[in-house]
């Protein structure tokens with residue numbers, strides 16, 4: 001990505017007030033391709049107005065689906081006219097989740113030709129487990145120079161044991177297995193909230209998916225799925241980012257429309273740091289007045305501490321008293337934001353998957369670059385708490401996953417704006 005904009009933040013203002021969380025990115029990018037499995041129109045609500053959603057809407061249209069998309073209101077997909085099975089490089093490389101088109105198209109019509117996905121460069125990110133799952137369901141897989149061709153005369157239920165816990169692999173196999181003949185069991189499945197949300201969506205179309213949210217998911221395939229209207233769950237990672245931003249600015253923020261039980265590992269970590277976090281049914285209040293304590297963070301699959309919040313919380317830890325160790329166990333290259341934080345005065349040493357952060361009194365504004373979505377979120381947090389002005393280059397990464405983030409932060413009192421960069 002080489003953007004033509006920069007984001008400008010003058011830090012130091014405590015965030016105060018109320019903010020509403022948007023619909024989940026990682027659930028939306030699974031639910032949208034899943035509409036292709038239906039034999040009738042589906043309406044999806046609460047989708048975030050973000051680039052990943054726009055990219056998928058374009059892809060559904062290119063496949064021939066009839067799509068009515070009103071950002072912030074609904075997405076109506078009539079998959080019946082969709083004849084296409086090909087998603088080329090230019091479309092697929094716009095986002096990681098384009099790989100869900102393989103599972104959805106295989107389930108729908110037994111054929112998918114999809115370019116290798118794009119998405120954030122945070123490691124090698126193989127998809128061997130997805131492909132293994134499709135093969136076990138009876139698909140033939142061919143790697144045709146950057147394109148995956150998956151074909152099956154008939155998908156047949158099977159037993160799949162994932163070698164690693166994979167969110168994308170679990171979702172992709174769920175999609176295909178819904179339309180397979182017979183019974184599929186996925187062992188060592190991922191348990192993230194968006195897996196449960198996708199299962200609820202599929203079940204609302206008449207699928208039979210049981211056990212989502214545990215590590216064994218059982219799916220009875222259906223030859224036909226009906227239409228539905230479904231609202232996706234709130235974004236777990238946006239909620240966590242806002243919690244961290246509130247703490248970082250010594251603010252007082254009520255985050256509404258979230259699911260506090262999805263946030264337990266994050267809430268526990270912030271409490272350990274000395275942040276005040278109060279939960280109610282669908283809101284979390286974060287208030288921070290005193291000094292922050294250093295803590296250790298180890299990323300894990302759900303319900304452990306999410307890798308997607310490792311980057312934002314490491315920005316917060318740069319000003320905590322003492323030494324914090326951050327261990328990234330999910331992706332091998334998710335520390336690229338650390339160099340940028342060092343430009344802003346942070347003291348950080350990185351060795352492979354471990355980062356050691358020694359807290360400093362405060363950060364100062366500097367020009368920095370977002371290297372991926374959550375790196376961008378980390379720089380947002382850092383910019384909000386730094387003295388002076390921070391310029392974030394390539395803020396377009398942030399647009400992939402955070403809906404109207406500048407408006408939301410401005411409403412909480414942040415001094416943030418965007419400018420075009422002159423060529």
Ligand code: EPU
Pocket residue numbers: 025026029096097120123124125126127128129130131164165166167168169190192307308330331332373374401
């Ligand atoms: N892995 C394999 N083989 C596979 C699949 C995964 O070895 O076939 C490995 C990966 O290399 C990684 C680990 O397993 O080391 C976990 O990968 P996973 O498949 O769970 O991640 P993903 O599906 O590529 C999704 C989210 C990520 C999020 C991770 C972990 C989407 C579109 N992406 O990625 O979200 O970090 O799960 O929770 O849902 C983000 O939102 O910023 C983001 C990167």
